[in-house]
Amino acid sequence: MYGAPPPKQLAALGLLVLAGFVLPHALPDYFLYIGNLLMMYAVLALGLDILLGWTGQFAFAHIAFYGFGIYATALLNMRLGIPFVLGMPIAAAVAALIGLLIALPATRLRTVYLALATYAFAECAQWVFRTWDSVTRGPDGLRMSAPQIFGYMVGNDRDAMPVIAIILAVMLGATLYLVRSRLGRAFCAVRDSEHVAAASGIDVKRTKVLAFTISAFYAGVAGGVYTLFQSFVHPDGLGVWTLVLVLTMIVVGGSGTIGGVLLGVLLLGVLPEALRAAPRGLLVWQEFAYGLILILAIMFMPRGLWGLVIYRLRRKARRGPPPQAVPVPALEREP
Amino acid sequence: MSLVLQGVASGVVTGCVYALVALSLVIVYKATDVVNFAGGELVMIGAYLGLLLLLWFQLPYIAMFALVPVAVFAVGALFDRITLRKVGGRALAKHVDLVSFVVATIGLSYLLKGAVRVVPFTEEVRRLPPLFSGPPVFIGDVVLQRQDLAIIAVTTMIMLALWLFFERTLLGKALRATSQNARAAALVGVPVSAMRMAVWGLASAIAGIAGVLLAPKLLMTPDMGAVVMLAFAAAIIGGFSSLPGCVVGGIALGVIQNLVGIFISPQAIAVTPFFVIMLVLLFRPEGLFGESLALKKV
Numbered sequence: 126m127y128g129a130p131p132p133k134q135l136a137a138l139g140l141l142v143l144a145g146f147v148l149p150h151a152l153p154d155y156f157l158y159i160g161n162l163l164m165m166y167a168v169l170a171l172g173l174d175i176l177l178g179w180t181g182q183f184a185f186a187h188i189a190f191y192g193f194g195i196y197a198t199a200l201l202n203m204r205l206g207i208p209f210v211l212g213m214p215i216a217a218a219v220a221a222l223i224g225l226l227i228a229l230p231a232t233r234l235r236t237v238y239l240a241l242a243t244y245a246f247a248e249c250a251q252w253v254f255r256t257w258d259s260v261t262r263g264p265d266g267l268r269m270s271a272p273q274i275f276g277y278m279v280g281n282d283r284d285a286m287p288v289i290a291i292i293l294a295v296m297l298g299a300t301l302y303l304v305r306s307r308l309g310r311a312f313c314a315v316r317d318s319e320h321v322a323a324a325s326g327i328d329v330k331r332t333k334v335l336a337f338t339i340s341a342f343y344a345g346v347a348g349g350v351y352t353l354f355q356s357f358v359h360p361d362g363l364g365v366w367t368l369v370l371v372l373t374m375i376v377v378g379g380s381g382t383i384g385g386v387l388l389g390v391l392l393l394g395v396l397p398e399a400l401r402a403a404p405r406g407l408l409v410w411q412e413f414a415y416g417l418i419l420i421l422a423i424m425f426m427p428r429g430l431w432g433l434v435i436y437r438l439r440r441k442a443r444r445g446p447p448p449q450a451v452p453v454p455a456l457e458r459e460p
Numbered sequence: 461m462s463l464v465l466q467g468v469a470s471g472v473v474t475g476c477v478y479a480l481v482a483l484s485l486v487i488v489y490k491a492t493d494v495v496n497f498a499g500g501e502l503v504m505i506g507a508y509l510g511l512l513l514l515l516w517f518q519l520p521y522i523a524m525f526a527l528v529p530v531a532v533f534a535v536g537a538l539f540d541r542i543t544l545r546k547v548g549g550r551a552l553a554k555h556v557d558l559v560s561f562v563v564a565t566i567g568l569s570y571l572l573k574g575a576v577r578v579v580p581f582t583e584e585v586r587r588l589p590p591l592f593s594g595p596p597v598f599i600g601d602v603v604l605q606r607q608d609l610a611i612i613a614v615t616t617m618i619m620l621a622l623w624l625f626f627e628r629t630l631l632g633k634a635l636r637a638t639s640q641n642a643r644a645a646a647l648v649g650v651p652v653s654a655m656r657m658a659v660w661g662l663a664s665a666i667a668g669i670a671g672v673l674l675a676p677k678l679l680m681t682p683d684m685g686a687v688v689m690l691a692f693a694a695a696i697i698g699g700f701s702s703l704p705g706c707v708v709g710g711i712a713l714g715v716i717q718n719l720v721g722i723f724i725s726p727q728a729i730a731v732t733p734f735f736v737i738m739l740v741l742l743f744r745p746e747g748l749f750g751e752s753l754a755l756k757k758v
Contacts, residue, residue, distance in 0.1 A: 171628050183559055236558050237495045237700065241692055242741040245734035248689065252731040278730050325480025369566055419567030423560050424546050 130301040139293045146417020150431055151281045157282040159355040163394040164293045165347055170374050170386050172298050172343020177372075178381030179304060180336035181316030183236065184242035185368060186227055189250035190220040190341040192363040194348020195253065196261055199269040199358065209272035209279070209353070217345030222343025225334065232333040254360040266359035269352055285354040296343060300383055303339070311334055316381075330379065373415055377422045379429025388431055391416075462601035467718035469599075473608040474677070475714025477616035480670040481691035482698065483622070484663040490701055491639035491659040494544060494561040500571035500688025502664045503592055505572050506532050507680055511588050521591065527671055536664025537657045545653060545661070569685065574627025576682045589673035611673045618666065618682035619707060626703075635659055652711040691715075693733035697739050 149157060150169020173187045199420070201207040205316070227246060234242055254261050261267055271280040279285050303309050311332045314322035319329050329450035370393065393415075393421050400411055481503055488496045496502075506528050514523040547560045590607035591614075597604050626632040637645040638655040644653045678684060694713045698705020721729045722749060 156702065177559065183562065204566075208551030234741055237489070238696075238741055240495065240558075241696060241737055242690075245693075245737035245741075248734040249731055249738070252734070256727055369570070372563065380559070387572070398520065409578050412570050412572065412577060416567045416569070416574055420543055420562055420571065422562045424543055427547075427560065 128296075130305060134301055135298070136300075138298050140167070140292050141297070142287075145287045145294075146182075149286045154282055157286055158354065159280055159395065159398055161285055161289050161350075163390055164289045165354075166371065166374065166394050167293055167387055167390045168296050168343055168350060169347035170212065170371050170378075170390050171296060171383070172340045172347065173371055174375050174380055174383075175300070175303070175312070175343065175384050176340040178288075178334050178375060179312040179388070180310065180315060181335060182333060182336060183240045184231065184337070185240060185341075186224070186231075186246045186250075187340065187344050187371070188345035188363055188365070188368040189247045190224055191367075192254055192360075193223060193346045193352045194345035195358050195363075196267070196348075197345070198349040198352045199267060200273075202272055202352070204272050206361075207272050212272075213346065213349030213352075216349050217342050217370060217398065220345025220348065221338050221342035225338045227341075228334040230338030231337065232330055238344040244365075244416030246398045247365070250459045251360055251364050253337045253451045254363055264360065266357055268357055271356070272352055279353055289350055289353055292346065296346060297383070298385070303317055304383070308332070308335065313381075313405070329452050369415070373419055373422075375429075377418060378424070379400060379433075380428075382429070382431045382435075385431025392430075463722060464719070465603050468715050469602045469604060470608065471715035471718035472711050473714070474605070474613050474717070475694075475711035476611050477670050477674045477710075478687070478690045478694045478709045479710025480615055480618065480666055480673070481687060482652060482694035482710050483619075483703060484667040486669070486695050486698070486700060486703060487659060487666075488663045491560075491635060491693075492540070492544070492548075492656050494557075494565065496663070497562060497688070498539075498572065498685075499691060500685030501569040501572040502532055502536065502667035502685075503575065503671040503687055503690075504682060504685040505535065506668030507588060507591060507684065508576055508671075509668070510537075510672040510675065511680065514589065515566055515697075521589075523649040524673065525591075528668050532668030532671075533562070533661040535572075539615075539664075540657045540660035542654075543568070573682050573706065577710050580618050580708055586680050587678075588680065590674070590676040591673070602677055614669070614673060619668065622666075622703070631658070651718050666752035689737075690733045693736045696737050715749040742750035 148160065149275070152160070169187070169191055174188070176182050176184055194213075194216050197219050198212050200208065200213060201212040203211060221451060227243070231239060231242055231246075255264055257263065271278055273279070277284070279288060304312075311327045312321065314325060314327055315329055315332050315336075323329050324330070374384055374389035374393045376389070377393060378387065379385025395419075396414070397411055400414065428436070461474045481499055484502070485499050486494050487498075488494055493579050509528050509531050510631065513659045514521070517526070543564050544561065547564050548557065558757060568579055591606070591610040592606040594606045622634075626636055634645070635655055635658065636653050637648070637650055638659075642652050647654075649677060649687065674684075690713060691710070694710035695706055697709030697712060698707075716736065717729055717732050720732050
């Protein structure tokens, strides 16, 4: 799987952008909000999956980079007046830089130790967001001013949707190219066996560090997207719960597959809204439901829903259409 | 000075609880290669079960203390039997195994937390009555509650019992064999999957007891499972593989936390365990007691 992505996939990106421009005129605000939320989670989850699903590094620091992205974009805009078009790339680059710095020591660790070290880093970052009052407003949360894009004020979900759709399309396109590139195949090689990867001339350490950095960049972009359609950020939202949500999306959808991740984002992003809309307020069951879904998914769909779908399709294709009775030519019939 | 002494003493007490939870995590990790992110929730349901038995069923304290570990044992053993055996029984790539196990335990943690949260009983914030009540005890300038002494005593007893169990009983030796080399253990006739279940049950029961001990000192909420990160830090100090290391790590962490509160700032207490985890992993990834990381199981 390398070379340019198939034209169908590129056309789907075009459709996504088109939908981003058309839907705001067709749907009520609430649906637009959910659409924006899902697109943001998609960027976040695609980034985490580069590290988890493609490179096989089980790291929890993603949520911290997302937080850096949010606060950096918002503060650049509010304190220094740097517009979103410049601010978001700067914020994402800062997140990526921190990711790089974390990766240098973190890639010496593996398995449990890596998971715990990055988890600890994420908790430390959340603590900083909560305690650094003069910058982040601490536990009061930060009220963000509406970002401007080329003088065009993005104040609500309706305005934000086309912008977010474009950003998601760019990130999705980048992912499509990335996983087909030499680097993307190096990610998979490191995931499947570090020894074999090293023997094939892949610099394992460098590949892991790059995966961390790129993944942090995605998280930073997702943070920037957050500032487009939300007006308030609170450190409580940047904790383990959000990370577990994104992890659940990847695991339920199918890690290491772009389609699966998007599917997971769609299903689990809509779930809390469905629980909220259900009669008698099922929202208290949310935690229980996520726990149950995670356990059942990991028990019965080790490769996620996407893996299940693909497996079924392949098996069907291999079997071919069911054999049909071959009509015997008339001449060969017994008289 | 007396403030510092007091801090050290109460640090040792909380450290004992961290050590218990850390023991539960490390026993599971050594025997089954699973990092149990639900360890804190097992502590939490231990505490809530204790509350339920005491206040709802009006059982005496001793009966509660005997029943809670049994119930939490069942939760852990069933989780291993139903979920982990299925997840671990597949021949997938190694990293997929680790991720799947961790995701399964995260699932369990949310399941338990969610289950406790929907029970109307938990809406009021309560406190579990202490094991022993009565006037505090003075040792020199240091004041300790009777519950604190009970915590130290129970922790010491559990550790002695564990040591005797692993060193002196056939079952304990079989468990150790399973954790050292499951394949070889199976070859000499150890029923490995039953052992894994037993380990999960045992570790969960320890966590449950830790919950009963800890709950009188804290306000009980469904989120009290967050204590697991302190246990992880304690286990990491001990190298994540050594049982005595857990005990030393737990007590050290309890003391460090209190000293940070006294000398740096009370705000920094919350972030101490994470800082400790990062520092230890950065400079001495094998922990202070652990074997070299390069040593691999066959």
